[in-house]
Amino acid sequence: MALPKTWQSFLDETGDMSRFTGRFFAQGFKPRYEFSEFIHQCFIIGFKSLPLIGLTGFIMGLVLTMQLRPSLIDYGVESQLPAMVGIAIVREIGPVVTALIFAGKIGSSIGAELGSMKVTEQIDAMEVSGTNPFKYLVVTRVLAATVMLPVLVILSDAISLYGSYLGVNIRATTSFQLFFKQVFDALSFSDVWPAVIKTFFFGFAVGMVGCYKGYNSRKGTEGVGRSANSAVVVSSLLVFIIDLVVVQVTDLLGIN
Template identity: 55%
Template sequence: MNMFVPAKVNDLLTAIADAFLFALRTVKETFSRDFEVREFLRQCFQVGYKSLPLVSITGIILGLVLTIQSRPTLVKFGAVAMLPGMVAVSLIREMGPAIIALICAGKIGSSMGAELGSMKVTEQIDAMEVSSTNPMRFLVVTRVLAATLMIPLLILYADALAILGSWAGANIKGDVTFVLFFSQALAHIGFGDLLPAVIKSFFFGGVIGLVGCYKGYTAGRGTESVGIAANSAVVLASLLVIIVDVIAVQITDMLIL
């Protein structure tokens, strides 16, 4: 070891390099032959369909809470008519993608970390390797792609439900029809709101899939490692989602304004 580099810094740099190489290998395997279509579709089902209940509830509550919290301030300024537009823009641009991505980092990241971690501990990944199957292609590529494609769809779905929840929230103390609320909300959403949010959602999905798989795939050999893999997958995926969000917001700000 280099005597001028402290051990912890050395370990951190090694871990970053390992993760980077893992991501590069995943990208390389994605474009290789023999794509595992069946496993990819199974993972889309696992990531997408099985997250629907959690994402649905989160989306509705998000819209409802945001509306209930915003309404008194808007009433104070006599701008309650701006409520649908304001809530819709904040949901589409930031709240929806960020909150749903963090929820998915918890659900999907931990599930991938724990599943691959336990496969590592019980030698299932080794068994795959000796039966001439590339475990990176079968396990990692399919999961990362499924997360990259399904999480943006979940976010769009949650955005729609959040606006529905917002309409319900607006009707607790007010009286606005569903059609009027939606038309006002959609009137304030432009291409510049939706496109950056969708693009960053793909990155959120990719990061969650990659971190979940990386932590599981590189888990240690003991059963304790499975818990560590699942836990660290959630922590790192959540942190990276926030970092990607900050970068995406800065880029959007520079390009649009």
């Protein structure tokens, strides 16, 4: 019995993407290393994303604090506000929201850039110019996304907590030292490291999906738009799936 067409194309796509990922591991760690392009991509992917990530992080911390306060007052535990916001941001909201913003900005940008290069034959031109385009374009971008997202998440968490500190001070008065003492007292090492480790996987997924969609772009400019769009959709979905898997794994391992 033949599978429905949608299932067939889903399985085809999954297979192609697995092969693409396999090619990354097969070629990515062999010389010639594209170190200067990797640094350039780190600058574009990391540094240039900082204003957006910082702003969303700040708003996230501020809003979360303002939304949580009434509920905590109802239960008479308003003093736990810094601890609660700190745990929520560091363990879950910071990594996931930052990864989603990252997927929207970087996933679409990589998908559109490589897609456009593909349809205008720039990738072929690169190959003719003695360059392995897969290493030069794909490996550098995937590695840069994998390395830079954890850095962005740590910075975003810090900015979020600062936003939360300001949020607390809208209705009450808490010193900077006291606020952060309460946050860090509530956090343990097992709150931080699984959250940081999963961001490497988020970054890898966003970079890989963006590159796969762009590198395999078809049908001219329409295909470029479709690549950028599906890069965001698929990588955002993967962020949630990876998050689910990591939470299950840490739960099974008793890291709570």
